[in-house]
Amino acid sequence: MALLQNLPYVPDTVRGRTVGRSFQAVFLMVLVSVLLVGAFGLRLFQLQVVEGDRNRQLADTNRIRLVPKRPARGTIFDRNGKILAGSRLSHTVSIWPIALPRDKWPMVINRLSKVLNVPPDEIQKRLEQAGYESIESITIARGISPAQATALAEYTNELPGVRLEAEAVRNYPNGDLAAHVIGYTGELTDEQLKARREQGYRLGDVVGQMGAESAFESTLHGTWGGQQVEVDSAGRIISILGDKPAIAGKDIQLTIDIELQRAAEAALGNREGAIVAIDPRSGAVLAMASWPTYDPNIFTTRITEAQWRQLQGADHPFLNRSLQAFPPASTFKIVTTSAAIESGKYDPGTVLPTYPYIQVGGIQFGDWNRAGFGPLSFPGAMAWSSDTFFYQVAMRIGGPTLIEMTRRYGFGRKTGIELGAEESAGLVPDEAWKQKNLDEDWVIGDSINMSIGQGFMQATPLQVANMFAVPANNGYRVTPHLLKDNEEHRNWKESLELSDATIDVLHQGLRRVITGGTGQSLNVPHLPPLSGKSGTAEAPPGLSHAWFGAYAPMEKPEVVVVAFAEHSGGGGGKVAAPMVLKVLEAYFKADQNAAAAAP
Structure with missing residues (x-):
């Protein structure tokens, strides 16, 4: 009873609220449950109905x-x-x-x-x-x-x-x-x-x-x-x-003959330069060799840093020298001869004296043998590659006439071969070019230098091969090409409209180079008669470049071969001509083997 007496007094009204609170708790729990279920339902509705397509796509992305x-x-x-x-x-x-x-x-x-x-x-x-x-x-x-x-x-x-x-x-x-x-x-x-x-x-x-x-x-x-x-x-x-x-x-x-290509690369050896062989009738490229070279198989796997450094070396193995431009030297006398006779200022039978040098404006332009060759005709001048003969020709016909013929031969622009992205257009200098690049006028010395493929003149080995194709096919400029795509039905050539007299002089001169001139090393009995021309280009500050181009058989040419040796230090007849000989031997040996195997 004492304990009961010590308890505080609680009114009845308060006791009644305690009972009401229990009902309120139940109500709140129900309300919260309803709200939660509603929220989950709404979210489920949004995921399945509103965003259903997107979510199914995400699920598919994770498994598909x-x-x-x-x-x-x-x-x-x-x-x-x-x-x-x-x-x-x-x-x-x-x-x-x-x-x-x-x-x-x-x-x-x-x-x-x-x-x-x-x-x-x-x-x-x-x-x-x-x-x-x-x-x-x-x-x-x-x-x-x-x-x-x-x-x-x-x-x-x-x-x-x-x-x-x-x-x-x-x-x-x-x-x-x-x-x-x-x-x-x-x-x-x-x-x-x-x-x-x-x-x-x-x-x-x-x-x-x-x-x-x-x-x-x-x-x-x-x-x-x-x-x-x-x-x-x-x-x-x-x-x-x-x-x-x-x-x-x-x-x-492709038009490439892999065996002739093998012969061309063997002839070039480890000498910086290029060898090009084309069919002068159609422009089909039969071989195109360039050294230094590289093995394309290294790019089928991940290339190493050392390999890449080597490929970017000073000797530029990626560079296709067949498509790079250099002074064409005396091979260019084919163009100068054509310009002279076509100008009408020279008769095909013209004979000119030659000299140790010709002096113009206080400058001596010497002949390569430092002595001259006496009186020579156009064929004789080509046979011995007399420089002073062609200096006189250039002085008389003038720069514009020589430049116009040079462009007719296709120099100064890309040949049209499918490798155009890698091909140089070369250079045919003229008055406008000299004014723009050197702020100088064209002078007679420029014409003299150009007449022998020197000065500012630049041409690729492929362009030079194209030049040799003109006399070989009797006056047509061909379009070199690599794709063997029904080529007999394609129009691969365009006439330069050279006279018969000009073509005849070129034939005589290029043949005499072989029979009694600078290319006698190619006058061999085991090959059909052929025609050609040498060239030795001054290339300061390094050694000279060597050139030789030839076509055969002489009467009905079916192959042109041009060899170029960069900074070789030797003459075209001694350095480049033996390369051409090896390629021609391989070509005609294969031709003979094919004929022997025919039924």
Whole structure:
């Protein structure tokens, strides 16, 4: 009772509220539950109905993968059907960006970098270029070694999002043979990708970078295909949902004869320079050799820093010297002779005295033998390559006449060969060019120098071969070409409209070079009669360049061969003529073998 008496007094009204609070708690719980269920319902409605299509697409993106199929590149054949560039089976490594969250990729990239010996920054750059949400595979390395392929297979569980697959890569069965003609393939640069993305090219795609591989890229490349596949959480393919076959690139056949090319490169040896052989009837390029050279196979795998430094060396192995311009020297006397007779100022039978030198404006322009050759006709002057004979011709006909004929022969512009991106136009100097570049007037000394292919005159070995084709085919300028595309039905030549008298003088002079002039080393019994011309170009501050061009058989020419030796230090008749001889021997030996094998 004492305890009860000590309790405070509680009014009845307060006791009544305690009972009411219990009902209020229940009400609040019910209200909260209703609100929560409503909120979940609304969110579910939004996800399934309002945003249903988008979310289903995201779910599909996480389980559906687009696997691109690279098209097989077309094969390049020589004129006789021998493979110049084909394909071999190798392994390619690619990554699937969407397979992993962004924060998981660094670990995979570091592991992949060690196996492939590819800098992690390079892989990271590819990944960022594609985007972390990309569902397309991105090529990281191709042509990997068997050891690398084995290592990747062993580390499969540690390399999620990485794919190892078999793929055809470019193969050049002849190594560095005809490398400058064939070219090489390589992955698109960032600039190339921007320019070609609209054409269907993609990150990591392979394109022709030089030579025929580049010139005929649109034909050789083909069209991408692909598969839409369903994958599990580890990126393994569960099923194929759709398949678009890749369309292989088309094969092409070049005019090059690989055996004649082999002979040309052997004749050139390890001498900086070029050898070009063309058919003067059509302009078909039969051989185009340049040294130094390179092996295009090195670009089918990841090139090392040391290899790249070597390829960028001082001797410029990438440079196709057949398409680079140099002073054409006395081979150019073919043009000067044509200009003289066509001008009407010289009769085809003209005879002129020659001298140790000719003095003009206080300057002595000497003959190459420092003595002169006595009286000479046009054929005789070509046979002995008399400089003072042609100096006199240039002084009389004048610069504009000589320049006009030079351009008629096709000098000063690209020949039209498919390798135009690598070809120099050369240079035909004139009054306007000299004023613009040297702020000087054209003087008679410029005409004198130009008459013997010196001064500012520049021509490529291919242009010089084109020049020899004019007398060989009786007055037509041909368009050199590499694609053997029904060539007998194509119009590859244009008349220079030279008179019969001019053509006859050229025939006589070029033949006398061989029978009794500077090219007597080619006057051999085992070859058909041929015609030609030597040239030795001054090339300060280095040694002189050597030239020789010839065509055969003399009566019905079917091949022109021009050899050029850069800074050789010797005369054209001694240095370049033996190269031409070796190529002609190979050509006519093959011709004889083919005739003997015919039924």
